[in-house]
Amino acid sequence: MARKKKTASFVLTLKLDTEKHQSDIMNKRFEVSRRIYNACLGEIVKRYKHLVRSRAYKTALKEYRSVRNEISEIASKHPKKNMPTAVKDKLKILKKRKKELSRTLSDLRLSHGVSEYQLHAFVGPMNRYFGKNTDSNTAQKLATRAYQALEKVMFSDGEYVHFKEFGGLNSVEGKTNRSGIRFKENAVHWNGLEIPVMIRKNDLYAQEALSRSRVKYCRIVRRFVKNKYAFYVQLVMEGAAPLKRNPDGTVRRTYGSGRVGIDPSLQSIAVVSDTKVSLVELAPFVDSMDQKIRRIQRYLDRSRRATNPDFFNADGTVKRGRHRWVCSNGYMRAFFELKELKRKKRMVLRQEHNILANEILALGTEIYVEKMDFKALAKRARDTEISETTGRYKRKKRFGKSIGTKAPAQFLTILDQKLQAIGKEILYINTYTFKASQYDHVTDTYTKKSLSQRWTSVGDLRVQRDLYSAFLIMNSHENLQHTDRDRCFDTFEHFLAKHDQEIERLRKTEDLKLFSSFGVDRTA
Numbered sequence: 001m002a003r004k005k006k007t008a009s010f011v012l013t014l015k016l017d018t019e020k021h022q023s024d025i026m027n028k029r030f031e032v033s034r035r036i037y038n039a040c041l042g043e044i045v046k047r048y049k050h051l052v053r054s055r056a057y058k059t060a061l062k063e064y065r066s067v068r069n070e071i072s073e074i075a076s077k078h079p080k081k082n083m084p085t086a087v088k089d090k091l092k093i094l095k096k097r098k099k100e101l102s103r104t105l106s107d108l109r110l111s112h113g114v115s116e117y118q119l120h121a122f123v124g125p126m127n128r129y130f131g132k133n134t135d136s137n138t139a140q141k142l143a144t145r146a147y148q149a150l151e152k153v154m155f156s157d158g159e160y161v162h163f164k165e166f167g168g169l170n171s172v173e174g175k176t177n178r179s180g181i182r183f184k185e186n187a188v189h190w191n192g193l194e195i196p197v198m199i200r201k202n203d204l205y206a207q208e209a210l211s212r213s214r215v216k217y218c219r220i221v222r223r224f225v226k227n228k229y230a231f232y233v234q235l236v237m238e239g240a241a242p243l244k245r246n247p248d249g250t251v252r253r254t255y256g257s258g259r260v261g262i263d264p265s266l267q268s269i270a271v272v273s274d275t276k277v278s279l280v281e282l283a284p285f286v287d288s289m290d291q292k293i294r295r296i297q298r299y300l301d302r303s304r305r306a307t308n309p310d311f312f313n314a315d316g317t318v319k320r321g322r323h324r325w326v327c328s329n330g331y332m333r334a335f336f337e338l339k340e341l342k343r344k345k346r347m348v349l350r351q352e353h354n355i356l357a358n359e360i361l362a363l364g365t366e367i368y369v370e371k372m373d374f375k376a377l378a379k380r381a382r383d384t385e386i387s388e389t390t391g392r393y394k395r396k397k398r399f400g401k402s403i404g405t406k407a408p409a410q411f412l413t414i415l416d417q418k419l420q421a422i423g424k425e426i427l428y429i430n431t432y433t434f435k436a437s438q439y440d441h442v443t444d445t446y447t448k449k450s451l452s453q454r455w456t457s458v459g460d461l462r463v464q465r466d467l468y469s470a471f472l473i474m475n476s477h478e479n480l481q482h483t484d485r486d487r488c489f490d491t492f493e494h495f496l497a498k499h500d501q502e503i504e505r506l507r508k509t510e511d512l513k514l515f516s517s518f519g520v521d522r523t524a
């Protein structure tokens with residue numbers, strides 16, 4: 001069977017106008033879907049455990065990892081252009097063996113039933129039992145989600161799977177718009193339910209999207225808003241998203257035409273263009289919401305311990321086993337307040353990212369960015385190390401809190417989506433060859449710097465490190481492997497003037513929060 005051709009997509013979210021009885025039916029269906037998902041996840045994990053205990057799989061996997069590591073070691077030691085013939089022949093044999101082992105591992109997984117489509121067969125009888133509350137396409141998509149959760153353990157760096165607790169599954173989706181969950185005539189149809197969507201008369205964006213794009217499939221999302229569930233449909237549409245327009249039909253946003261260099265950090269972002277140089281905090285308004293969230297979480301923990309003292313050990317940890325937790329009325333009020341506050345934080349965070357992305361697009365649409373692995377930066381360190389100065393163990397926490405608060409990866413995703421709407425995309429430089437934080441275009445040299453060094457020397461001048469990195473990124477060569485030195489010389493004087501203006505603005509704006517990563521001191 002020929003594989004379906006992938007096409008560009010965008011998502012249109014519309015609120016469902018549900019009545020009370022329809023909301024009750026939808027909540028029941030979400031609970032049924034949760035049970036199907038957990039059953040599929042439990043089954044595929046059981047099959048996987050049988051697989052990893054088999055001798056054949058252990059042997060093949062051990063050899064596969066050995067061959068893969070040997071290939072990586074050869075590639076790191078010998079450049080591809082000047083590789084000796086003997087090494088090339090050895091590499092060819094290793095790659096062939098790696099492919100054979102990969103096929104063997106795949107066959108072993110199939111023989112133990114560890115595959116997406118074998119899990120679809122497992123969910124078939126279950127779907128017939130819950131036929132009134134779900135459909136085959138939706139059930140198969142739940143099975144696919146369960147298999148994808150296991151894939152993170154098998155092929156990625158995930159450690160374990162997570163089952164959905166009560167009320168923990170808040171989205172279900174179909175596979176096509178022809179059966180199961182369908183959208184037609186401005187209403188969602190699903191197993192006898194017909195729920196109209198809410199489209200405002202002045203919502204030109206939604207009207208244009210529905211008139212010109214085909215609906216690929218539908219996703220129903222449940223959100224807890226003001227102590228009750230609200231339901232939305234996310235229509236996955238074919239093509240690029242339409243541009244947002246004013247009531248008179250004119251395009252709402254203006255787009256620049258020049259180059260823009262972005263150096264993203266965990267809590268801030270440096271932006272350099274031909275007309276503007278700026279160093280700004282990401283989503284500054286979410287910090288106060290985080291403080292409220294932490295206070296409520298502490299209250300919930302105290303309340304839970306006070307009403308369930310027998311469930312905790314002397315050291316404060318929870319006793320092993322299943323517990324029937326007792327929750328006071330005050331606990332439940334605070335719990336729902338916490339859910340509402342987290343929802344507001346998500347909305348505010350996304351809104352602020354959208355505002356900043358629009359400001360950057362107004363500077364230019366040829367956007368160069370240094371790609372960062374935020375997922376790796378959020379993880380705890382694996383190795384246990386002892387500090388040479390204090391003799392104590394170094395903490396393993398890294399930058400998970402900052403990344404969770406500011407969501408820098410989400411900002412870059414939003415920016416890329418806006419570019420795709422006008423037929424462009426973010427241009428990611430090669431971080432390893434570019435080395436923006438180490439390069440000096442005046443001396444044409446690379447110098448390693450510590451993370452705490454926030455200013456760098458460029459010839460005889462000192463500039464802020466993040467802004468200078470963004471300047472180098474903006475002047476990237478067309479191959480994205482290194483900066484264009486000639487372009488840097490042409491634009492450096494102009495950048496320096498704008499740079500000094502931005503540093504002065506940061507120093508003089510008293511109500512502006514300054515991070516230590518800025519390296520700006522108001523007392524200087």
